[in-house]
Amino acid sequence: MSITWNDSTPIYRQLRDRVVGMILDGVLKPGDPLPSVRQVAGDFQINPITVSKAYQELVDENLVEKRRGLGMYVTEGAPEALLKSERERFLREEWPALRERLGRLGLDLGKLMADAAKEGGR
Numbered sequence: 001m002s003i004t005w006n007d008s009t010p011i012y013r014q015l016r017d018r019v020v021g022m023i024l025d026g027v028l029k030p031g032d033p034l035p036s037v038r039q040v041a042g043d044f045q046i047n048p049i050t051v052s053k054a055y056q057e058l059v060d061e062n063l064v065e066k067r068r069g070l071g072m073y074v075t076e077g078a079p080e081a082l083l084k085s086e087r088e089r090f091l092r093e094e095w096p097a098l099r100e101r102l103g104r105l106g107l108d109l110g111k112l113m114a115d116a117a118k119e120g121g122r
Contacts, residue, residue, distance in 0.1 A: 023078055
């Protein structure tokens with residue numbers, strides 16, 4: 001789990017988002033354990049409370065469950081729930097700004113997609 005910290009977002013939030021990305025990418029699957037709070041804190045030289053706060057957000061969202069004495073584990077259904085919520089968030093928060101920027105720059109989404117498909121075929 002390599003991370004470059006961004007000064008504009010709290011570290012616990014960036015860590016939470018990184019774990020979300022790992023679940024969406026299939027790196028972490030339902031039933032998989034998360035690295036221990038102590039391990040993550042040591043690996044990234046951050047306060048264990050920061051790691052705990054990130055993990056607690058994941059627990060609060062029912063993406064991760066605490067197993068007393070065993071650690072944290074990705075819950076069943078977490079990838080599907082995340083995909084749904086991340087799509088909704090994208091369409092609500094990111095897409096309108098992206099669409100506006102494309103228009104402002106005079107870019108056609110269809111042409112961009114066609115160009116990307118051509119480049120992917122090389």
